[in-house]
Amino acid sequence: MLQSISIQNYALINQLEIDFCDGFSVITGETGSGKSILLGALSLVLGQRAEGHVLKDRNKKCIIECSFSISKYKLETFFADFELDYEEETLLRREILPNGKTRAFVNDSPVNLKTLKELGLRLVDIHSQNQNLILGSFEYQVGIVDTYAKNADILLKYQKHYNKFQILKQELRKQVEIAEKEKADLDYFQFQLEQLNEANLVENEQKEMENELETLSHAEEIKSGLFTTLGHLYEGDSSVISQLRDARTCLSQIQTVFPDADDYFERLESSYIELQDLAQEIDRANENIEFDAARIDYLNQRLDAIYSLQQKHRVDSVNDLIKIRTELESKVSKIESGDDLIEDLKNQLEKQKIKLEKAAVSLTNTRKKAIPNIEKTIVNQLVQLGIANANFKVQILNSEDFQYLGADKLSFLFSANKNGNLEEVQRVASGGELSRLMLSIKYLISSSTALPSIVFDEIDTGVSGEIADKMGAMMTQMAENIQVISITHLPQIAGKGKYHYKVYKADDEHETYSNIVLLDKQSRLEELAKMLSGADLTKAALENAKVLLDS
Template identity: 45%
Template structure:
């Protein structure tokens, strides 16, 4: 419930600081006095787009702040989920707009994204303006009304989950068919590519091994000559390093008994000798192994040419990438070989999911038919007292193809006359009749969703007298059901039934025009309603009539 509204520097409003009360409240005032400005300010708290032009001329910033009592509406989970301090009796929404166009949103002094403010704002306040009557033309609005009043949220969620899975499988199936068709066209070429890669006997590291061996064979004479020279230096018969080192080691050990240090030196030479002997043996063996083999070199170069050709052909740089392409080709060809089976499995899954969607859509249809009957009955209960005694209101639900909202095509049918057949409501209902229908729907919706605050912006357009009074009775009843109803009206019959009465006034000052909102006391209400009855010149009869409407002596 809206407890308090504070507005500063917003269009024509210098400062507005006012309390609101539970139940049914009315706001009156001359056309152009600023009622729409106040609604515009409140709409900013519901997440509507801000504009720096809304700031009062000459000011740097405007502020709109509202305090709500949420103690009867169960909003705690929202605050816990979004890590915002929760005070059930005083929740504060604030919006600040700077002259540079930037806007900030706060919930209980915590900065929040505008999307989050919009999310909670839509659950706190519903502003019903005249243009919302046009919603009756939209099938999705009519369907939404049925689902809200039928409390079908759980059935809708189950259906939409199944429908989403069905559409995802349908998309995958279409892609699979496309892939199969494309693969079939390219099958022969893919098999040729796979054979070419397979025949190359590719392995990780093969390219590096072949390149090294090719390099060795290409320089075999140079390598053999150098190895031979190194072998001769190490293993020469007379002055070879290995034999000299061995002799040196023995000489040192021969004096170890008179020169102990020679033992240690000899041991160190022993280690060097062993390592050098091993190197010499390896060089000697390599000298024997290295031979120029033109046939082997030719074979290796042919293998390398194949690898280079494949890398160029497939636009890659390594054998690893070629192996990856080879594996992908195997998978694609395996998929082609098994495509009939895969296609059959996916089609079977799609049919199963389709049947599940139809089953859940049927459950939803039954729930909607049941809700439609309730709405039809309640609409007659509401509309007959509001001056449509012969009203016929029917909800036609026809089957349609499965869609995100089910398999039901909904249309509200209406006739204000006994012997006139029902037709689509937007084609036959007058503006005043549509206003009464929308009020009736809002009354039912508000009861179903427990919306804290509903604001009606001149919903009484096109009606007067007793009809207006009956509309006021409905709004009054809504306001007595743990919710707050505020209506902007020009009709005294509606204004008189408000628990609280506010007036919007416009004043011209030396600095410009300003708009104000104030709560009227009993005497002021009498005068205001009398003026609504008779105009600027208030007669005694109008005063008495106003007192009668207010049940004031």
């Protein structure tokens, strides 16, 4: 519960510290005295966004601190998840700097605004008049039913299945889009791959064919050169080999008388043998080289095909073309196997849908089970609050699509008139009826919700007299389970509070400021009397105030 609030340099507040207690507390004060300022400060420390003009002294920072007793509310997991120090007496602090920047702390650990807000939602429910408007919200209505049904675990299980279902659905959509785009390119890829396959490319063949073509294109010139060379080496008495043969013979004749001749002979013999081998090779080469027009045509066509593919794919070698062919094979294979992936995703999605449908049915059943008691309780409360012919129904229908909160179309239907047609609450309920409806709903969930505290900001707007008295009684009953604080302008409600705080505006020699004080018994009696009769305290007003307190 909220134990205390401390405010420095906020709006009309210089410095203020006030303690709160459990049970039912009321806050009163004249219009403009600062009740909304106090509520605004509390909202800031619970994570609402700040406006720059909230600083009373624009040269100093604003500090708002709230102390909460949280030992009964099972928040240890929340603190662990956000790596915060858990303390049974937890302190929330919000600072607004003169430059407009803000800082937030939980037990002196800095936190971002989102974390502060999430924790704030678990500590205090502030019900302002504007909140009546959200009564028509689908999310709010579902939240009311689920809170009363206590099906948080069932909803969480459904949402896990729903999230997985959505992920599979998105992945399937993505793969289908990819497949459609790739299939549009498939014919082109297959055409390119077919061209490369028909080319029967072999690594390094281009250089070999280019060399062969060069040889065949100059066959006559080559044969002529080889033939002439062969003649110089081998043919006739004046050929190189013939003269070497004669020189060898001369050396052999002087070997017996000239020892060095042996060495000369061996070297000459080696040259003779080498030239003979060379002549034989040239002779074979000459025989093998023939002008082959058909082969030349084949090589030209083959090379032209390769050059054309290289130009098309903007590469310089057959090896690069082979690499592109491999890549195209992979692309085509992937596209052709895309259907298998899509089919697999469809199967996964169908299986997940079955799980989701089962979880949705369980969620719907818990809601349907809770709805009769919700309807009965709210109608009873509305009758007590003066809507004698109130009729309230929770309509639940099957939705065509799965949503994050289930597969139900849920709406609150209301009629304040006898035999009146039930319509959606936001369409037919007046402002006063909305206030009473909202109070009835808060009363309904006060025993089910884990909220430690609830603050009503003039929820009694539009009612008075006996109805106000009954609203006060309802808030008193709610306060048996949770801390209830009501900002009110009605004495019938103010008289029901266990504790009564007054917000007032005062002047000193320098400025006007707001403050709040816990009233003692006599001050409270006088405050109620003023609320009944105005500024002048009459004996009758004091007697009526005493009756309110005694009741």
